Amino acid sequence: MSLDSSSLSQKSRPPSQLPDRRELGYQPFEYWKGPKRILPPRAQPITKPSSTGTVTRIEEIRLPNRSGYTSTAPQHKLAVVHTYPIEKVRPDPSLHPALATTNMGWEQPHNVHGGQAGPTSFQVRDANGRVEFVTEPSYDNQELPPRANNMSRYVGVQPWYKRKRVWLISAIVLIVAIIVAVVAGVLVSKANRYPDYAKLNYSLQDTYSGETFFDQFDYFTGYDPAQGFVHYVPKEQALQLNLTHATTESAVMRVDTSVGPGSSPDASTGRFSVRVSSKKQYNSGLFIFDVKHTPFGCGTWPALWLVDETEWPKSGEIDVMEAVNKADNGNQMTLHTxxxxxxxxxxxxxxxxxxxxxxxxxxxxxxCGVQGNEASFGASYNAAGGGIMAMEWRNEGIRMWQFGRSSIPADITAKKPDPSSWGIAAADFPNTGCSMDSHFRNQSIIANIDLCGQFTNAVYAESGCPSNCSDFVANNPQAFKDAFWEFGAFDVYKAS
Incomplete structure (x- = not known):
């Protein structure tokens, strides 16, 4: 009979009419291992048929039974080679999910009944009672994933503990990234913080000027608390030695130049000088200081500053103008807290x-000091006629400006000062890292001329000054002819 793919199709014939595979000499094979060959004796010749699809006789067929393969067909000497369309059975997906997608040699086009077209053919040889597969079946996708005792139920799915570890690592990385971003943001934010020095309206509160200038100050008497080589004299002695005097235009403070090596008493324990403190104390405000002349010379340490003399450093210190020796480095503006x-x-x-x-x-x-330019103190400053030193003290911070005599803002001259219009300050001490309220309070205005002392002695030699500071001060009275302050007026404004 003629065997073709259509005659063997289960969709075109009832199952009862299908030929028994055992009758066709089909050798069963295992899906996992492929077909098992049964080789004939090598001496037997192989005869090709003149046509395909015709069964003449099968000499021996090995049929499967429960104990294995047995020979049940009669034997014949005729060797016949035929081509059979052997039906292939689709793999059972229940064995492994991956088998559901294995083609196993079935052709891709579908037949008219909706199924696939059917299996391809291959040859078998019948000789001397044994059956051999001459050509191997063709498998489109014959590789299957290897079996393993601990294979996961689903291919490609990680065990739960591995998935949990991946999630844990991802969470840690995410948390670290968030922390880094937050810290970086905080640092950047902190670095960029700056107080809002918004415009304030100021009204005049106090004025120190004219012939009564020193009436609003107390004179400090005695040795210098900063170990200076001076005797601060009281008001009466200062007036007698002409160390302080005031006119309608100026107030002057100076160092004594009358006592020399042959004087009695001499200056071997310190030279006479002056230190005055305002009777009134302040907790904020805008201070305008008209300074016409600054003291300078080897051994000098002049300063214009604000402090609570009874609560230092708890109540703070604001140095508006300060220099030592020749003052050729310019003005120094400093806070001490x-x-x-x-x-x-x-x-x-x-x-x-x-x-x-x-x-x-x-x-x-x-x-925390800030250095001004070389012309902001000393001989250069004095030669230019001095100028205005302005200091604004408010909750947002402390700022200082210095204006030469020829560049004083019109609003200062008109006594309507507006710091917001003065541009960048010479020194800026914002409240970003320092609370103004907790570090500065009850401040008096102080002006003095110290000699030698802590600051001056520390830089005396490198300033190009002769001998040592105390010997030079005691024996050279004429060296201090330029060691004097000359003030115009001090105006103190209060924010309204």
């Missing part, structure tokens, strides 16, 4: 930063 006031923050100023920590116990009580 108790612990917790730092200027390592954003600042807007033209001066040069000297130190950032204002705490009096750091850097030998240098404070």
């Amino acid at each position: 108790s612990d917790g006031c730092d200027m390592s923050v954003k600042r807007k100023m033209t001066g040069e930063v000297l130190h950032k920590d204002c705490f009096n116990e750091t850097n030998s009580n240098a404070g």
Whole structure:
């Protein structure tokens, strides 16, 4: 009979009419291992049929039974080679999910009944009672995933503990990234913080000027608290020695130049000088100081500053103008405080930063200083006629400006000062890292001329001054002819 793919199709014939595979000499094979060959004796010749699809006789067929393969067909000497369309059975997906997608040699086009077209053909040889597969079946996708005792139920799915570890690592990485971003944001935000120095309206509160200038000050008497080589004299002695005097235009403070080596008493224990403190104290405000002349010369340490003399450093110190020796480095503007006031923050100023920590116990009580230009103090400043030193003290911070005589803002002259219109300050001490309210209070205005002392002695030699400071001060009275302050008026404004 003629065997073709259509005659063997289960969709075109009832199952009862299908030929028994055992009758066709089909050798069963295992899906996992492929077909098992049964080789004939090598001496037997192989004869090709003249046509395909015709069964003449099968000499021997090995049929499967429960005990294995047995020979049940009669034997014949005729060797016949035929081509049979052997039906292939689709793999059972229940064995493994991956088998559901294995083609196993079935052709892709579908037949008219909706199924696939059917299996391809291959040859078998019948000789001397044994059956051999001459050509191997063709498998489109014959590779299957290897079996393993611990294979997951689903291919490609990780065990739960591995998935949990991946999620844990991902969560940790995410948390670390968030922390880094937050910290970086905080640091950037802190670095960019700056107080809002919004415009304030100021009204005049106090004026120190004219012939009564010194009437509003107390004279400090005795040795210098900063170990200076001076005797601060009381008001009566200062007037007698002409160390202080005032006119309608100016108020002058100076160092004594009358006592020399042959004088009795001499200046071997210190030279006479003056230190005055305002009777009134302040907790904020805008201070306008008209300074016409600044003291300078080897051994000098003049300053214009604000402090609570009974509560230092707890109540703070604000140095508006300060220099030592020849003052050729310019004006120094500094804050001295108790612990917790730092200027390592954003600042807007033209001066040069000297130190950032204002705490009096750091850097030998240098404070957080800002250096002005060379013409902001001393001989150059005096030759230009002096100028205006302005200091604004408010909750947002402390700022200082210095204006030459020829560049004083019109609003200052008109006594309607507006710091918001003055541009960048010479020194800026914002409240970003220092609370103004907690570090500065009850401040008196102080002006003095110290000699030698802590600051001057520290830089005396490098300033190009002769001998040592105390010997030079005691024996050279004429060296201090330029060691005097000359003030115009001090105006103090209060924010309204």
